[in-house]
Amino acid sequence: MPRPLIIDTDPGVDDAVALVLALRSPEVDVRAVVASFGNVGPDATLANAGRLLALTGRTDVPLGAGAARPLVHRREQRAGHVHGDDGLGGRASSLPDPVAPVPGSGVALMARVLEEAAEPVTIASIGPLTDTAILLAARPDLTGRIARVVVMGGAIGGGNVTTSAEFNVHADPEAAHRVLTQDDVPVALVPLETTLGCAAGPEWLAALHDADPVCTELAAMIAPYRDFYRGRYGRDAVALHDATALLEAVAPGSLTATPTPLTVECGFGPARGATVTGPGGGAGARPVDVLSAPDVPAVLDAVLRRLTSA
Ligand code: RIB
Ligand code: CA
Numbered sequence: 001m002p003r004p005l006i007i008d009t010d011p012g013v014d015d016a017v018a019l020v021l022a023l024r025s026p027e028v029d030v031r032a033v034v035a036s037f038g039n040v041g042p043d044a045t046l047a048n049a050g051r052l053l054a055l056t057g058r059t060d061v062p063l064g065a066g067a068a069r070p071l072v073h074r075r076e077q078r079a080g081h082v083h084g085d086d087g088l089g090g091r092a093s094s095l096p097d098p099v100a101p102v103p104g105s106g107v108a109l110m111a112r113v114l115e116e117a118a119e120p121v122t123i124a125s126i127g128p129l130t131d132t133a134i135l136l137a138a139r140p141d142l143t144g145r146i147a148r149v150v151v152m153g154g155a156i157g158g159g160n161v162t163t164s165a166e167f168n169v170h171a172d173p174e175a176a177h178r179v180l181t182q183d184d185v186p187v188a189l190v191p192l193e194t195t196l197g198c199a200a201g202p203e204w205l206a207a208l209h210d211a212d213p214v215c216t217e218l219a220a221m222i223a224p225y226r227d228f229y230r231g232r233y234g235r236d237a238v239a240l241h242d243a244t245a246l247l248e249a250v251a252p253g254s255l256t257a258t259p260t261p262l263t264v265e266c267g268f269g270p271a272r273g274a275t276v277t278g279p280g281g282g283a284g285a286r287p288v289d290v291l292s293a294p295d296v297p298a299v300l301d302a303v304l305r306r307l308t309s310a
Pocket of ligand 1: 014015168
């Protein structure tokens with residue numbers, strides 16, 4: 001029986017790949033997609049999520065409007081230089097018209113899914129953690145209905161927004177701290193080191209392109225993202241961060257877990273948004289499963305197999 005899954009996302013090129021992977025994985029039943037601010041503004045991420053559901057023929061999946069801003073401190077942080085001004089590598093206008101969001105907030109939709117599910121629900125949080133933090137804070141009565149929260153975010157070593165902070169956590173450090181220190185819900189973190197280590201090269205991208213029309217569209221979205229990665233990291237390989245995290249959400253055990261006490265630096269110094277590990281991880285540090293990928297080819301094969309399985 002497919003396990004229920006909620007995806008909280010900020011599409012985003014790698015979010016688009018992750019969404020298709022989840023929708024094409026028989027182990028899970030995507031019960032809701034919630035789109036929040038992040039790579040681009042909240043209106044654009046919501047429209048992008050709606051277009052991706054239409055592109056994959058999954059207009060049955062409820063779409064929710066997630067957070068439009070961070071939990072505490074308003075801060076306009078975007079990643080158009082990575083994902084394109086439209087968030088989908090310039091391809092948004094070529095996609096089908098978006099699925100309309102359901103009335104009400106994305107968090108209310110997440111809560112309804114948890115209330116109605118016959119078994120605990122996995123939440124894949126692959127953008128800023130604002131919606132998931134609000135859900136945990138507003139509905140403590142529902143935490144027992146959450147099987148696991150799988151987060152793409154954090155950087156145990158160097159960041160990608162600052163030297164110490166990764167984009168999703170840096171976009172809303174207070175929300176990330178709130179989720180990572182929740183002590184009655186299993187939380188797994190797929191950090192930047194792991195996702196950068198699973199970067200996909202030319203052959204992988206060519207196989208994606210040739211698979212089917214949806215994968216050809218994903219490859220078109222990836223093209224400018226690939227140019228950014230080539231320039232930033234000096235090699236022809238793209239880190240599909242969110243797809244790596246969604247692989248773990250749909251197939252637990254694909255990555256290797258190391259329980260690690262974690263908190264998030266929420267001050268306004270240069271380390272803001274850093275994920276702090278170890279016993280000195282600060283107030284509230286609790287063990288989070290930090291996930292690594294000892295077998296990168298296996299991860300890349302598993303992601304490609306699912307994406308091209310239509
Ligand atoms: O740092 C990578 C993360 O930030 C990914 O989720 C990407 O989509 C952006 O949201
Ligand atoms: Ca994302």
